[in-house]
């Protein structure tokens with residue numbers, strides 16, 4: 040059955056270490072951060088960091104970097120671009136999956152809870168294991184498939200309207216915020232593709248240059264891969280790039296129904 | 301232990317197919333059930349009394365019987381499709397899932413047959 044309780048070794052010890060702000064700090068904000076060290080036998084714990092925001096950048100990622108640089112160098116998280124384009128820093132901030140680098144502390148409460156993306160195996164601290172997520176992405180064959188050879192002297196052409204169809208879905212940064220917010224994905228990610236991979240499946244289905252549309256739809260005509268989506272819409276709510284995976288999933292279902300008749 | 305690649309594991313036994321048929325049937329059933337349920341409730345409430353004679357007289361009239369049979373079959377089918385999705389969502393043990401699906405499917409068939417039999421018995425009178 041679905042596990043509604045965490046397994047014993049994943050239960051969180053809420054009385055982790057506390058790092059107070061320096062006396063005299065004026066603009067103090069408290070961050071309660073999930074910690075898990077795979078090299079110890081301890082359960083995960085919540086550490087508390089009081090940060091003087093007067094000495095720290097405005098985004099949650101700035102806080103994490105400050106903690107790592109100045110307080111606890113063992114704090115582990117992914118980041119690269121720090122401008123919402125690489126998708127590395129996805130995590131759960133105050134109950135919402137989003138990018139730490141584009142999430143301003145000023146929009147959050149006095150106490151901020153930071154956890155890894157939910158319902159994924161945790162490698163360390165805020166770093167989830169995305170192996171299955173990437174395998175799902177690979178499974179939809181995210182590349183152009185054609186039988187017509189490319190013109191010898193130029194690229195394959197698209198009209199402006201055709202390009203516009205793939206414009207938005209191509210903006211997905213594969214951060215996994217959407218999939219990790221989807222209850223259907225939580226329960227069935229071993230067989231359900233999840234909103235991120237389905238958005239990419241759609242991106243290739245509507246690419247006017249692609250000639251494998253039928254094969255792509257065949258692979259999606261599956262009780263689990265596509266049809267576990269029950270239009271809960273958490274994915275669209277979560278996407279930090281303002282994309283709409285739920286809508287594209289509905290479009291894929293429409294394409295499949297269309298070819299039945 | 302398995303040394304299968306993550307991609308191989310996810311692709312598993314391949315696509316189930318026929319999933320689009322299930323999805324379309326679920327929606328068609330829902331659409332059909334709206335007028336059928338409305339008709340059922342409105343006609344029941346319009347009856348002058350709720351004793352056995354009035355009800356069986358109502359149910360036995362040809363069009364009423366036809367619509368009642370449609371309601372029973374649509375309801376059983378729609379319920380089965382919905383229950384199947386719920387089981388697939390939440391039961392992960394392969395054996396338990398298989399057993400639950402078989403038992404529930406047979407239960408729905410049994411209920412549908414019982415409903416059809418009841419309507420026919422009223423419509424065509426006692427066979428005894």
Ligand code: SF4
Pocket residue numbers: 220221222223224233234267268269270271272273274275284285288
């Ligand atoms: S709309 Fe579909 S993919 Fe998005 S959260 Fe809901 S079930 Fe998941």
Ligand code: SF4
Pocket residue numbers: 210211212213214215216217218234235238277278279280281282284
């Ligand atoms: S659709 Fe949005 S939330 Fe999902 S992976 Fe792409 S960018 Fe991230």
Ligand code: FES
Pocket residue numbers: 117118119120121122123124125126127128129138139140141
């Ligand atoms: S660091 Fe690249 S998206 Fe946040």
